[in-house]
Amino acid sequence: MQFVSTRGRAPVLGFSDAVLAGLASDGGLYVPQSWPQIGADEIASFAGKSYAEVAYAIISRFTGDEIAPARLKQIIDDSYAVFRHPSVAPLVELAPGQFVLELFHGPTLAFKDVAMQFLSRIMDHILAERGLKATIVGATSGDTGSAAIEAFRGRDTTDIFILHPQGRTSPVQRLQMTTVLDANVHNIALEGTFDDCQNIVKAMFNNHGFRNRVRLSGVNSINWGRIVAQIVYYFTAGVSLGAPHRPVSFTVPTGNFGDIFAGYCAKAMGLPIDRLIIATNANDILRRTLDTGRYEMAGVAPTISPSMDIEISSNFERLLFEAAGRDAAAVRRMMDGLKQSGGFAVPDMALQAIRRDFAAATTDEDATRATIAQTLKAADYLLDPHTAVGLNVAQQQPHGTTPMITLATAHPAKFPAAVKAASGVDPALPSWLGDLYEREERLSVLANDQQAVEDFITARTRAA
Numbered sequence: 001m002q003f004v005s006t007r008g009r010a011p012v013l014g015f016s017d018a019v020l021a022g023l024a025s026d027g028g029l030y031v032p033q034s035w036p037q038i039g040a041d042e043i044a045s046f047a048g049k050s051y052a053e054v055a056y057a058i059i060s061r062f063t064g065d066e067i068a069p070a071r072l073k074q075i076i077d078d079s080y081a082v083f084r085h086p087s088v089a090p091l092v093e094l095a096p097g098q099f100v101l102e103l104f105h106g107p108t109l110a111f112k113d114v115a116m117q118f119l120s121r122i123m124d125h126i127l128a129e130r131g132l133k134a135t136i137v138g139a140t141s142g143d144t145g146s147a148a149i150e151a152f153r154g155r156d157t158t159d160i161f162i163l164h165p166q167g168r169t170s171p172v173q174r175l176q177m178t179t180v181l182d183a184n185v186h187n188i189a190l191e192g193t194f195d196d197c198q199n200i201v202k203a204m205f206n207n208h209g210f211r212n213r214v215r216l217s218g219v220n221s222i223n224w225g226r227i228v229a230q231i232v233y234y235f236t237a238g239v240s241l242g243a244p245h246r247p248v249s250f251t252v253p254t255g256n257f258g259d260i261f262a263g264y265c266a267k268a269m270g271l272p273i274d275r276l277i278i279a280t281n282a283n284d285i286l287r288r289t290l291d292t293g294r295y296e297m298a299g300v301a302p303t304i305s306p307s308m309d310i311e312i313s314s315n316f317e318r319l320l321f322e323a324a325g326r327d328a329a330a331v332r333r334m335m336d337g338l339k340q341s342g343g344f345a346v347p348d349m350a351l352q353a354i355r356r357d358f359a360a361a362t363t364d365e366d367a368t369r370a371t372i373a374q375t376l377k378a379a380d381y382l383l384d385p386h387t388a389v390g391l392n393v394a395q396q397q398p399h400g401t402t403p404m405i406t407l408a409t410a411h412p413a414k415f416p417a418a419v420k421a422a423s424g425v426d427p428a429l430p431s432w433l434g435d436l437y438e439r440e441e442r443l444s445v446l447a448n449d450q451q452a453v454e455d456f457i458t459a460r461t462r463a464a
């Protein structure tokens with residue numbers, strides 16, 4: 001399996017090199033050259049298989065012969081052994097035809113663990129085989145960072161530098177990152193927004209001298225190694241509800257578009273998905289784009305679902321590439337427009353293709369709080385604010401004939417203040433995080449300045 005850049009000017013790479021590259025050298029994102037197909041019989045055969053077995057069936061389609069089957073199986077088994085639910089990603093029915101897919105049973109209580117546990121092990125394997133060390137960077141609005149730090153802590157092959165927007169994560173999210181004191185972990189609180197963090201990460205990838213000197217790699221969903229692992233739970237959830245014989249629909253709380261793009265990939269590979277619904281909070285650039293055909297930045301507002309406070313939705317570029325018929329020149333034009341004027345028009349043909357596969361809707365702060373309160377009352381189920389955005393949007397949809405699955409992307413205990421204000425319930429952290437507030441913190445505050453971040457990394461990485 002080979003991977004091509006959405007901007008068409010970077011080398012075509014195999015799986016291992018695409019994972020180590022993170023972002024393509026032309027600034028684009030890697031996507032598979034073609035979509036591997038999983039036939040109806042094979043999808044049906046997933047019923048009754050463990051999560052790790054299904055993960056192997058899907059991920060091995062992308063690794064080809066680059067990773068020996070026994071080694072890949074071991075990496076996948078180890079990745080999902082750390083989850084605290086035997087199904088890894090269980091489905092819960094809240095009302096007839098309305099389900100949530102719980103993706104928060106990993107070590108840091110958010111869906112990011114599902115991919116990050118795999119990514120850290122596969123990267124470690126590739127680097128160790130090549131006798132290399134790498135510098136890992138990531139931008140986070142709270143969840144990617146904690147999952148990445150937990151997954152990469154203590155590894156000899158990597159130093160990890162995570163940029164979070166100072167003061168814009170929940171306290172639990174911050175502490176999950178800053179109380180990890182392993183020598184290879186470095187937390188940067190940036191004076192800016194998540195988009196500023198992500199811009200600096202991308203700019204460091206585009207600074208080829210720096211990139212090569214520190215052997216830069218990334219853990220955001222711009223890295224194909226993240227998306228590939230997120231495709232798996234669409235299949236396991238779909239099969240639990242009758243796929244391939246019955247189509248299913250998904251509503252996905254969306255920010256950087258990685259999670260819902262994994263659903264698009266599952267569909268392209270053969271999973272019968274009826275509707276894919278983008279759920280946004282007040283930062284609704286994606287909903288506006290689907291409505292108007294213009295991607296137009298308007299400024300980020302802080303919300304009670306902070307992990308979705310994002311305006312530069314990186315993986316939307318992967319969708320634009322697909323929807324524009326894999327026309328890399330068209331993608332370059334759109335991305336140039338975004339960089340130069342903060343917006344671009346989606347060409348008509350691409351917009352129509354996007355609207356065929358996706359719908360989008362927004363939930364405001366009051367409706368998010370009301371959804372938390374009502375779901376507790378009606379179903380005795382406590383939602384986190386991100387999942388509440390998703391569920392509210394799912395409930396806004398016309399009643400279809402297919403089951404609707406909302407992705408439950410985080411545990412409510414990550415956002416105790418917002419959950420308590422909405423429901424009166426103070427969600428308890430699990431036992432392994434019980435003393436989180438007492439742990440020692442380590443972080444460095446840096447200005448929103450690429451050079452300052454590069455200097456910080458250069459002084460600390462072991463990969464240079």
Ligand SMILES: Cc1ncc(COP(=O)(O)O)c(C=O)c1O
Binds near residue numbers: 111144253256307410
């Ligand atoms: C809890 C939670 N929900 C939803 C999202 C949005 O997911 P994505 O960025 O893949 O669209 C995030 C952040 O990515 C998150 O942390």
Ligand SMILES: N[C@@H](CCOP(=O)(O)O)C(=O)O
Binds near residue numbers: 140141222
């Ligand atoms: N919400 C994310 C933002 C980064 O998303 P990613 O999936 O591209 O890593 C976070 O919690 O950090």
